[in-house]
Structures are given as structure tokens and as C-alpha cells.
Amino acid sequence: MKLILKIWRQNSASERGRFVDYSLSDISPESSFLEMLDILNEKLIMEGEEPVVFDHDCREGICGTCGMYINGRPHGPDELITACQLHMRKFSDGDTIVIEPWRARAFPVIKDLTVDRSALDRIIEDGGYISVNTGNAPDANSIPVNKEHADLAMDAAVCIGCGACVAACKNASAMLFVSAKVSHLALLPQGRIEARERVHKLVARMDALGFGNCTNTGACEAECPKGIKLTNIARLNREYYRSRIF
Amino acid sequence: MTKLESKIPDGPLEKKWSNYKATQKLVNPANKRKLDVIMVGTGLAGAAAAASLAEMGFKVKSFCYQDSPRRAHSIAAQGGINAAKNYPNDGDSIYRLFFDTIKGGDYRSREANVYRLAEVSNNIIDHCVAQGIPFAREYGGTLANRSFGGALVSRTFYAKGQTGQQLLLGACQAQSRQIKQGNIEMYPRMEMLNLVMIDGRARGIIARDVITGKIERYSAHAVVLATGGYGNVYFLSTMAMGANVTAAWQSYKKGAAFGNPGFVQIHPTCIPVHGDYQSKLTLMSESLRNDGRIWVPKNKEDAEKIRKGEIRPGDLSEEERDYYLERRYPAFGNLVPRDVASRAAKERCDAGYGVGNTGLAVYLDFEDSIKRLGKDAIEAKYGNLFQMYEKITDDNPYETPMMIYPAIHYAMGGLWVDYELQTTIPGLFAAGEANFSDHGANRLGASALMQGLADGYFVLPYTIQNYLADEINTPRFATDAEEFDAAEKETSEKLHQLLNINGSKTVDSFHKQLGRIMWEHVGMARNQDGLKKAIELIRVLREEFYKDLRVPGNLNDLNPELQKAFRLADFLELGELMAMDALNREESCGGHFREEYQTNEGEALRNDIDFAYVSTWFYKGDEKAPEMVKEILNFEAIELKQRNYK
Known part of the structure; x- marks a missing residue:
């Protein structure tokens, strides 16, 4: 060619x-x-x-x-x-x-084509995890996880952090990235304990780092190489508002 | 002669690790804050160890060459992670996982290390579930398992075909939490290029900031290398493009011995090579062998027609196909260990039965499973792998069988470590694939993730304390010592040398040449003449490299060609050591197949009387041959037998 x-x-x-x-x-x-x-x-x-x-x-x-x-x-x-x-x-x-x-x-x-995406790591550092230290976990099967939820969590967790969602978005929002982590952890019983705090911290950090907000155009979903769904953003919004009300 | 102290604890096998933990030295919480650990590499072993040490209160400085720790190549592991949970109630136990791993490694690993690995495997699963790893589940909410090669039980936990990704993200998230808490300083895009020793101990590293090109110094009370394997010495492998041996190799040249450098794993199910512009090989997970059947045509004429494109695989009836693994190994069938499956594929292709336009491929066929379980079930299990295959090859594996061929995948060899994961340099530790420790001459599937996380979460955080406990009176030290000056100078001179050759050949062209030498002579089948020839060819190539290399750009800039050149310089030395090691080992075991030593049926012929040892190599200077010291392997719990998967 x-x-x-x-x-x-x-x-x-x-x-x-x-x-x-x-x-x-x-x-x-x-x-x-x-x-x-x-x-x-x-x-x-x-x-x-x-x-x-x-x-x-x-x-x-x-x-x-x-x-x-x-x-x-x-x-x-x-x-x-x-x-x-x-x-x-x-x-x-x-x-x-x-x-x-x-x-x-x-x-x-x-x-050239190389950019600095470390802002995505900064977001995760603010709470994109379950706070558990090595060595104090109960037996893995002691907390059953609904298969449907486990599968949905996995679908969100496959995000590779490439930044395509941000690049595709006219607002340069990292909402799909953030919602994937929020969803992954909020869907699992282990992650529910910190869910309320987590969603606030991650969104606040995203804003502070200069990412735009979400205006539901769906460009992120269309370009995501891992097929992360827009429904994760809906879930993030639900988590966010719920945590404000209750 | 140099002596090796493996520090295996006394007592019966099943008590060694608990005895060790009960009597080892520990560091009190107030002192932990005063002790620094440098962690090089942020894959499973590195991220897990950094997080665990930081949680305990140590201060960690973590380094990776990638732009983010989350991109370390553990992320690409697909199939799963082993543990002896026995959730399926199919007869698994710690002993059985230990036994399978020793046998799978063809009796060339340390019993005590492997037993400990099997022991902590269950803690790993517990911890990962607590971290929120979305492992596959049954409808009742419990964890699902699948089977991998070399085992008769289902002990592999998985998260679709992205288990490595999920485990790594879990470890990196734990690491992020410690970064936030100020216990880990993270240095991405920072490549370790030299080890700094003071008074015979590892005390720091020299690293280059990949963006600015600046050479920096870092000091600590101990240094851990979790820098992965060296498969890229073959140029084409399933490794990430940046994966390299430099940190380990520079440490070797400072006195850390290298264990079993010739032991590399060739994975049977990779997408075949298709052109000379190719930059990398893609693995298709071993888990596919749960449901895929491997075959080639029974008749050479049919294979010939398939290669010419005159007939399609689907045109051949059941009787015209040779399911050679099922034929040769009825007990394990398609789930024989990787080395056995790889050699069997090579044997068929060399005999003229290979398919694909190069003849260097065999089929992995899902037709039966799709008929039995339905397309949806296969898609649920392997969907992402099938998609990956289709994107690369433009073939739909739901309709036509996959084509696969063996490729370099993993290094069982690595820095020699004792039971505490300490190298022969005091204060320098190696974890995960970077060490030689647990897989002998062949690693079983789903055991790399297990070992990386075992080292990172549950072994190193204990054993390193036995060393650090004696360091509590050593204050933090500045990096202006003369040893730092000397190490920086050495590295800087090397970088300038590479930049100033101004020759006519690119780094990649040399790397491809090295890869061809390694694949042909130090690959799947080796012999004395070939190995001697490889050593000669590598020496010639290395000379040419320093005469005719062209590296564009500057030192003080983002310069990927310079990074590649520095790594290749080390690969050019490692390749020779690998060939020497393979030449020394006059037996066949695991992934190391010497053509002179095989049974009448073409199986690997081990020699336990003369070679039941770890060949441990010490650097003695550029002009001198390295010294090989044997660590004799004592088998107390297991009787040495020829591996039998029939």
C-alpha cells in the first residue's frame, strides 16, 4: 500500500x-x-x-x-x-x-503524539479503591456476590485508562473513566461501604484537574475501545445524588 | 569458590514457612517510618509489595518506565490465577498444588519455595476478593473456577480473559491509596539504569527521567527489583515492547548472581508470525485449551493443500484430522503443560503437517465446544479473546479454527534469590518474574500471577524485615556519596557512547538479528553445535552494534531510540549467558530441550544425577567468563520421576 x-x-x-x-x-x-x-x-x-x-x-x-x-x-x-x-x-x-x-x-x-495522562492516576488516588490492608481479608467465599452484579462490575472494570473518552468528548470530560471505577466498586458488596464518599471525592478531583463536565453526547461510549457503557455515567449520577440525599 | 546460601528454614516442609515467620526479625512501627525501600517495577509483584510495605509503615519509592504504574505488563495476563482453595471439591490441596508445580517445573525448583507459594495462594484469593477484583462467579454468588494445563483439578480463578488486568489494577489501586497517604512516592517514566552499592550493600539506584533525559539518584535502605522477565531478548515475544532486563542485568554486573538464565517458556498458543515488519506476538490464553481441540491434518497432502489455500480446514472430516495431543497424551489431552504442547506443535510442523501460509501453525478448534455448549457459552467465557484474534487475523474463530504457534512468553530464569528473596547482594531483593525462584524449568499456566502476588503481598513484606531489622540504626543518607558519583558517571558514559557511534543501522535492526539467533539456536530445541554457534554470532553482533549503531536525537530529551539502545546493549550480553547456560545443561528438562537428550518417544530426558541443580552465574568482568556455581536441589518430600502426562 x-x-x-x-x-x-x-x-x-x-x-x-x-x-x-x-x-x-x-x-x-x-x-x-x-x-x-x-x-x-x-x-x-x-x-x-x-x-x-x-x-x-x-x-x-x-x-x-x-x-x-x-x-x-x-x-x-x-x-x-x-x-x-x-x-x-x-x-x-x-x-x-x-x-x-x-x-x-x-x-x-x-x-509529538505523546501526552501526559497522569491526571487519570490522580483521580484514582483520591479514592478509586477499597480501603483494605493486606492480610485482613476473610475467606473469599464468605461474601457471595450476585452474578449479575459481578458481571456488571467486570464490564466496568475493564477500562484501560487510555483516555480515548476524554479525547472524544467535546468537553474533555473524564466522566466515563470515573464512572467506570465508581460503578465497578459500587456494584460489589465489598465496595459499598465507601461508595458514598468515593463518588464525591472522584468527581471533585476530576473537576479540579481541569476535565470538563458531562453533557450526555455519548461520544465517549462510541469511541471507548473496551465498550464501557454510558449507563455507568447514569449509575455515577445516581450514586452521586443518592449520597447527597441520604 | 563462591558459596550460595539458600537459607531454607529447618523443619518439615509444611512447617518451614510458619517456623520462619515465628522466628524472623521484625521492625517496630516507629522504626518502619525511618526505613526506605526502593521498588523498581509496578507489576503484580512490585505494586503488591509497595502497597503492603507502605501499609505496614515503611517509606517506599516506586519506579516504572511506563507513563503510569497501571500499565506494567502483568496487565496482559489473560487466563487466571491458581490457588489451592478446593472450592470445586475436586480433590485439590496445598500439597497437590505444590506437587503439580514441582512436577510441572520438571523438578528443577526448590521444594521449600514452592510449598510456601502453594500455602499462601489461598490468602491471595481472599485478599483480591476483599479488594474488589471482579472474579467470575457462579449463580449462587460463589467464585467460579476453570482448569489449566498440567493439573487434573479446577483451581484457576479468573476475571474473563483479563485476570492479569484486574489483579494489577487491584494492586495498583492499593498502591494509589498509599501514594495518597504519603507512604509511597511514585516515579513513573523513570527507568533504572544502574545499581548503587556502598560497602557491599545495595543502597540506591541511578535512574533516567525518560521525559527530560535527566539522570537522577535515589537512596534507600533496601532495593527491590520487580522488573519482570527478559523474553524480549528474542525480539518477537508476547512481552510488552518496553519490557527489558536492564535493572536485573546491571545488578548482575554489580554482583547479583543470575539463576538458570537459559530457562524460558515458549507458550504454545500464540498467533503465528506473519511478516518481517512484525513487532510483537500476541498470546491466546491457555484457558482456550479447556474447550479448544488442537489438530493438524493427518495427511501431508491435505496440509499442503491447506497451505496453498486449495481447501479449508472445515473440508477435512474427523478421520482426516490428527488431534495429536489427545493421541499422544490421553490422560491430559489438550491440557498438557506448555513446554510439552509447544514441542508437539513444532514436531508436527517440522514434519510437514503445519498449516497457514507459512506452514508454521496448527489449529485450535472450537467447533465441538460450540456444538456442545452453544456459541453464547463460548462467547461468555472467551469473547474478548475471540475478538482480539479476529482483529489481528481478520478470521472469525467461531466459524473457522484459530491458527496458533508457540512463542516466547515467560522467563523462569532470573536473578538468583534465597528463601528470603534476597539476591547475592545484601539489601537487593528480587520478586516476581524477575527472580528465578519457583517455576523450575517450566511454569504452569496461571502460576505467574500467583507467584507475583505471593511474593508481593505475602512473602517479601515479611522476609525483607529480617534484613531491615538490622538497618534501624542506619540514618537516611544523601546521594552525594562517591559511590553515587561513580555509578552516575558510568551510566552517563554508556549513554553518551551509544549516542555517539553514529553508525548506519538502527536499534531494531540489531535487535531483530539478535532475536533470530536466539530463536533459532536458543529456542524451542537446542543442541551443542547450535549453542556454540549462537555464542559466536552474538559476540560478532555485539561488536558490530558498538561500531555501527545509529541513535538519533539527544540525551536530554524524550528519546525512545536511546532507551531501546540501552536495553538492547544489555540483551546482547544476556543472550550470550543464556546460550552458555543452555550449553552447560546437558539434559532436557521443561522448556529447555536439548536434542541430544530425549527418549525414544521424543520426550525430554532429564538427568537427575548430574543436573538436579540451579545453575547460578556470577559476573567476573567483561573480558572474563562468568563463574557458574551449583545450588544443589534436595528433594525431601517428592520422589524424582520422569514427567508423565499420558
Whole structure:
């Protein structure tokens, strides 16, 4: 395949960035999107230019490290995958592909396609856990968990923290991310004890970190590579209001 | 000669760990606050240990190269975690889990360590449930189990196909809580490049801030390496791209011995290689072997036609298929251990029965299970794995069998540690995959998560106190000691050297060459000539690397090529040691298969008289051969037998 790439290049957060055009040929449709970028980088290095910096690690869609807009969509044109799972067969010969970093106030650009997503960790630090120390747990089967709730908790817990929801949202809200953690823990009996406090702390921290609020457009759900549902945001809101009233 | 002290406690096997805990030294709460521990790596072992130590009151500094601790590669473990709970009432026990693990490891691990692992396995499940890990449940609300290779019981707990992710997030959340409480200082995107020793003890590390390129110094009373495995020495593996051996290797060069470096695991069910641009291999969980049947065509002509695309697997009738694992190993069938399944796949493909366009693939077929249980049941169990497969290969595994082939997956070898998880350097500990300790020559499925969390939650937080109790009078120290100066200088010079070669070949091109040498000669089947050749080839490649490498960019910047170059420099040395270790071990055991040593039926032929030991390697300088010291393995509880899965 032959491709034209328009890639965002930016040296640091304080410098201005710009799109730079690159052309590539002989790309196998069986290669992955990041392998295509590897090929570009090898070429740039041989030509004496600086390679494009992008975050990636597991390359199997689970670590949440990779993330970029590809033709305007977080993680690219395919559904329910991360950028590393995207394959070139989803594109056509001669295509122009536009590649940009996540754009959100809470995710400053570090270099090229790499952004700082540590704000997501700050949110979790404020209460995205069950406060139990190692060594004082009862037998694992002593608290039965309704299977339906356990399954719903799991569906929320699969969030990989990639930030696509924030990138997709016109308000750059982290509501889907926060609601996934709130739901995961609130749905389990072990997590109910701190549920009330948790939802408040996490939402407050999200606001303080510069993420926007949720206006129910659903872009986050549409772009989430793990299929986290909007119903988690509904659950977060319910938890939030309930904790205010009772 | 260097002596190894494994510090295995006295007493009967089942009493050793409780005896140890009853008599070990502890640190009182007021003193814990005065003691610092450096934790390198935030996977299961690192995050669990950091959280547990911080909960006790120690001050922890945690490091990872990723942008967030939650992204450590434990996250990619799919299938599950073993424990001897015996919830299914199918005859499991601590002894049986211990026995299966020793046998699965082909009798090359320490009895006392493995027994302790089996003992604490149940605490792990209890703790993880308390943390809110959403394990799979039965309709009555109790925990569900499934089976993994090498076991006749169902002892594996799981959270769909994302068990590692859920366990890691649990550990990282516990860690986050301690960060919030001020007991852990977290340093993401900070890569350890050197170990600092003062008066023969580990006292700190040199790390590079990946974003700014700045080299930093950190001191502590003890250093723990939980830095994972070294599978990326093969270039293509199921490891994360950034996974590396640098922290462990730099420590080896400072005096920490390396145990069984040649023992790596080749996982039988990975998506086959499809092109030379490929950057990584993707695992398909072993749990799939619960319901999938592995086969190749019975006739070579059919295999040939399939490779050419003239017929499809579905065109072959039941009689025309060879379910070779079920044929060769009727008792365990598709659930034989990984090393056995991998070799059997290689044997069929080498004999000309392989499928796929390269001929290096076998089928993993779900047709029978879908007929028996329905598509919905299979989707509920493995949905995410099937989706992952389809995204990569463009094939729908509900309709056509998956194609799989073995790939490098795990390192059983690692830094040698004693019963306390301490390396041969006082004050330097190693936990999780980074140590050599519990899996012998082959790891059983769902045991890596068990070991990582056992080390992190329940072993290291105890044993490290036995060391730290003697450190209570050591005040916190500054990082301006001359030992820090020297270590920083050494690292800085190495970085400059790599940047200034200005050659004509990229890091990846060297790495791919190393990977090919390793896979061909130090891979699934090894022999004397091949291993000797590998050592030669690696030496030549290493020389070329330092002459012709090209690293673009600057030192004081985010420069992934420089990071990769530093890691590869260490892999180029490790690869040689792995080949030397494999050459020394003139027997076949577990994942280490020497072609010269096999039974008439092609099974691994162990030599317990001469090789029932851990080969422990000490660095003696770049120009000198390393010294190999044997830690003889004494088997008191278990009788050594040839493994039989028939």
C-alpha cells in the first residue's frame, strides 16, 4: 500500500506544533498501524531525521498506553480496539491518514503524539479503591456476590485508562473513566461501604484537574475501545445524588 | 569458590514457612517510618509489595518506565490465577498444588519455595476478593473456577480473559491509596539504569527521567527489583515492547548472581508470525485449551493443500484430522503443560503437517465446544479473546479454527534469590518474574500471577524485615556519596557512547538479528553445535552494534531510540549467558530441550544425577567468563520421576 501521512510534530508542551507530511510505500495490509509507524520511524532514522514519538507498550490492546487520533477518531476507524490493534487492511491504497495526539486541557502534549495522562492516576488516588490492608481479608467465599452484579462490575472494570473518552468528548470530560471505577466498586458488596464518599471525592478531583463536565453526547461510549457503557455515567449520577440525599 | 546460601528454614516442609515467620526479625512501627525501600517495577509483584510495605509503615519509592504504574505488563495476563482453595471439591490441596508445580517445573525448583507459594495462594484469593477484583462467579454468588494445563483439578480463578488486568489494577489501586497517604512516592517514566552499592550493600539506584533525559539518584535502605522477565531478548515475544532486563542485568554486573538464565517458556498458543515488519506476538490464553481441540491434518497432502489455500480446514472430516495431543497424551489431552504442547506443535510442523501460509501453525478448534455448549457459552467465557484474534487475523474463530504457534512468553530464569528473596547482594531483593525462584524449568499456566502476588503481598513484606531489622540504626543518607558519583558517571558514559557511534543501522535492526539467533539456536530445541554457534554470532553482533549503531536525537530529551539502545546493549550480553547456560545443561528438562537428550518417544530426558541443580552465574568482568556455581536441589518430600502426562 502507498500512504500519505499527516502527522502532528511538536517538540515540547511549550513549543508550537505543526502537521508534517510523510509518504510511505510498500506497506503490507497485514501489518498493524503501529508497525506502519515503526516502518516510518526506521526510514526517518536512516534519513537522519528524528523519529515520531508515540506511546505504546503491550501492543495487544490492554495496557492502555497507546492512543492517538487517527483521521479524527480516537484509536482510528475500527470499533472496540486500541490504536495498536488497528490493522492497515482497514485503509485503502493511496489513503491520506491524519495522526494527532489526544487534545484535552488535562492531557498536555509532551512530544509529538505523546501526552501526559497522569491526571487519570490522580483521580484514582483520591479514592478509586477499597480501603483494605493486606492480610485482613476473610475467606473469599464468605461474601457471595450476585452474578449479575459481578458481571456488571467486570464490564466496568475493564477500562484501560487510555483516555480515548476524554479525547472524544467535546468537553474533555473524564466522566466515563470515573464512572467506570465508581460503578465497578459500587456494584460489589465489598465496595459499598465507601461508595458514598468515593463518588464525591472522584468527581471533585476530576473537576479540579481541569476535565470538563458531562453533557450526555455519548461520544465517549462510541469511541471507548473496551465498550464501557454510558449507563455507568447514569449509575455515577445516581450514586452521586443518592449520597447527597441520604 | 563462591558459596550460595539458600537459607531454607529447618523443619518439615509444611512447617518451614510458619517456623520462619515465628522466628524472623521484625521492625517496630516507629522504626518502619525511618526505613526506605526502593521498588523498581509496578507489576503484580512490585505494586503488591509497595502497597503492603507502605501499609505496614515503611517509606517506599516506586519506579516504572511506563507513563503510569497501571500499565506494567502483568496487565496482559489473560487466563487466571491458581490457588489451592478446593472450592470445586475436586480433590485439590496445598500439597497437590505444590506437587503439580514441582512436577510441572520438571523438578528443577526448590521444594521449600514452592510449598510456601502453594500455602499462601489461598490468602491471595481472599485478599483480591476483599479488594474488589471482579472474579467470575457462579449463580449462587460463589467464585467460579476453570482448569489449566498440567493439573487434573479446577483451581484457576479468573476475571474473563483479563485476570492479569484486574489483579494489577487491584494492586495498583492499593498502591494509589498509599501514594495518597504519603507512604509511597511514585516515579513513573523513570527507568533504572544502574545499581548503587556502598560497602557491599545495595543502597540506591541511578535512574533516567525518560521525559527530560535527566539522570537522577535515589537512596534507600533496601532495593527491590520487580522488573519482570527478559523474553524480549528474542525480539518477537508476547512481552510488552518496553519490557527489558536492564535493572536485573546491571545488578548482575554489580554482583547479583543470575539463576538458570537459559530457562524460558515458549507458550504454545500464540498467533503465528506473519511478516518481517512484525513487532510483537500476541498470546491466546491457555484457558482456550479447556474447550479448544488442537489438530493438524493427518495427511501431508491435505496440509499442503491447506497451505496453498486449495481447501479449508472445515473440508477435512474427523478421520482426516490428527488431534495429536489427545493421541499422544490421553490422560491430559489438550491440557498438557506448555513446554510439552509447544514441542508437539513444532514436531508436527517440522514434519510437514503445519498449516497457514507459512506452514508454521496448527489449529485450535472450537467447533465441538460450540456444538456442545452453544456459541453464547463460548462467547461468555472467551469473547474478548475471540475478538482480539479476529482483529489481528481478520478470521472469525467461531466459524473457522484459530491458527496458533508457540512463542516466547515467560522467563523462569532470573536473578538468583534465597528463601528470603534476597539476591547475592545484601539489601537487593528480587520478586516476581524477575527472580528465578519457583517455576523450575517450566511454569504452569496461571502460576505467574500467583507467584507475583505471593511474593508481593505475602512473602517479601515479611522476609525483607529480617534484613531491615538490622538497618534501624542506619540514618537516611544523601546521594552525594562517591559511590553515587561513580555509578552516575558510568551510566552517563554508556549513554553518551551509544549516542555517539553514529553508525548506519538502527536499534531494531540489531535487535531483530539478535532475536533470530536466539530463536533459532536458543529456542524451542537446542543442541551443542547450535549453542556454540549462537555464542559466536552474538559476540560478532555485539561488536558490530558498538561500531555501527545509529541513535538519533539527544540525551536530554524524550528519546525512545536511546532507551531501546540501552536495553538492547544489555540483551546482547544476556543472550550470550543464556546460550552458555543452555550449553552447560546437558539434559532436557521443561522448556529447555536439548536434542541430544530425549527418549525414544521424543520426550525430554532429564538427568537427575548430574543436573538436579540451579545453575547460578556470577559476573567476573567483561573480558572474563562468568563463574557458574551449583545450588544443589534436595528433594525431601517428592520422589524424582520422569514427567508423565499420558
